Amino acid sequence: MNKTSLAAPLMQWVGALTISAAATFAQAETQILDRVIAVVDQGVVLQSEFDERKNSVLQRLQGQYEQLPPMDVLDQQILDQLILEQLQLEEAARYGMEISDQQLNQTIQQVMASNGFSSLDELAADLANEGMSLAQLREKIRRDLLINQVQQGVVNNRIRVTEQEIDNFLASSDGKFATSPDYHLGHILISVASSASPEDVAEAETKVNNIYQQLQNGESFSQMAIAHSNDQTALEGGDLGWRKLAQLPELFSDVVSNLEVGDVSEPIRSGAGFHLIKNIEQRGGGEQLVQQTKARHILIKTSEIMDDETAQEKLTELKAQIEDGADFAELARENSEDIGSMLEGGDLGWASPGMFVPAFENAMATTEIDEITGPFKSQFGWHILQVTDRRQEDMSDVVIRNKAAQMMRERRFDEELQVWLLELRENAYLDIKELDETGEGSGV
The missing domain is CATH 3.10.50.40 (Chitinase A; domain 3)
Known part of the structure; x- marks a missing residue:
């Protein structure tokens, strides 16, 4: 990609920038710098957002088509797009989704690598030529990642693929080809x-x-x-x-x-x-041998009355009891706060790579059979863990069926996404201000 044409593709790739409404105070007077053109549940769409998106869309369309659609049609399309984005951002907030600085930085590095920039200064200089700052780019990327995250989480959770559907797909010519x-x-x-x-x-x-x-x-x-x-x-x-x-x-x-x-x-x-x-x-094909690990653990969660230090002390004491001959399973049933495994004496069964969070996976992978490791912390709390066995398991059939199920979900994703977006808008509170012929909202 030509560096001088970076801004327009980035506008498409990362979505629209939300610029918060601002006011300045000078000589005891308030000057309004932005206007609300749509109230969307708990949020708003601003005139500045609309103008920026419209400029971006026009720039892109004028480079692709000789004849543009009528401006009133284009205005409505842009406003609808911004409303749906705002609704999805509010859903992401409702689910507590966040984009970390690390994710933002990694994505910016990918943008730089794919566009031939060797430093942030070089990227910033190119963006400045197009009237954009690094801060604005980061906000664009943050919005886009949040929307993608909430789409993947919510929509995939709505898609159900049955075992019979997988069987039928694998028996079809498409399925045989795709999973070969x-x-x-x-x-x-x-x-x-x-x-x-x-x-x-x-x-x-x-x-x-x-x-x-x-x-x-x-x-x-x-x-x-x-x-x-x-x-x-x-x-x-x-x-x-x-x-x-x-x-x-x-x-x-x-x-x-x-x-x-x-x-x-x-x-x-x-x-x-x-x-x-x-x-x-x-x-694919042939044996898909996977090393599985059988392990058991005791989990202590932190709370207002159980801080990190107290949780570690309790698990250290339990570990010492086990090493002195106490029964791991019995102590797990009495002390573990993992409801799923507590009644089984902390037994997690046979696990393949990727089933647990990274901190737990790392501890399990570096623990010898019969050894007890910990206390160590994961996002769920503090653990001690014992590996009881390991084996090589042929997962060929599981891999093929998982691949088939994923392909079926991907085929259904776009359709289910549109259904969800329609429901999202139908159930939302919307107060849309009338746009005049120039595409400007009446303001509030």
Whole structure:
């Protein structure tokens, strides 16, 4: 992306900036700098927001279309968009959602990297040329992230995918294709013309067998492709990219399905000549072995009468009792505040990576079998933890079904999002001020 054109794409990418209503006091008089053009539940849409969004939209549309829609239609579209954004921001606040400075900083770093900026000063200078500050950019990003977060949280929670629906999807041609393995393939072709003599065919066969043997002895596939392949991908080291079996000629798919990662096929004869195929990488298919951990814990939550220090002291005492021979399960039933595991003596069952919050995952991953670790803190409180066993489990079927369920949710997301937004607006209190022909609100 050209650095000089950064502001307009950013306007689309991060949403609209909310500029709070402001007043200045000079010589005991109040000067109104902004106007409310819509009251939206507990919030408002300001004239400054509307003007800024309209300028951004016009700038973008004028660069794409020769004829613009009527201004009254455009004004209504912009106002509707701002109202829906305000409603979603209020939902995010109701759920207690926040965007941390760390998230903002990471997103800004991504913006800088994708647009070729090496420093914040360089980004700030470019934004200044477009009439925008870093503070305004951060607010735009914060709004956009909050809206995305509340959409993902609320809408995904509304989407239900049943086991029968997953079964039906996996049995369909779409499902079989979507959940089939992906192969990153390399290809070397030693071509043979259709009019080639038996001697020419024999020479080509000798050459491909020679290359195959060198590859078996450790030669680089990409270098051999560059040096010998007659395929159009030769200068890319024979890289075919990622393919599914259904996207390959049947002659190749039967071979690729039996190749382990890193293996090169024996020469394959086709009408075009002799082929060598390498399975460079593979996603999906085969066993999906996952290390699972069986653990139990005791949780003490902090409160007004149980501060961090007191919680740690209590768990340290319980840990000492267990190390002296007390029964972990019995102490968990008597003391743990994790309702889900308390009655099971703190037993959490078999857990795969990603099931728990990072602090708990890290403690579990670094604890030896039968060892007790802690006290350590997570967002839920203070814990002591004991790992009781570990195993390698084939999760192939679980992975495939989870992938299918996620794909079905993604397919339904946009439709469910529109339904939710419609409900959000229908249930909201709205007081919209009339816009005049210039697009300006009457104000309050």
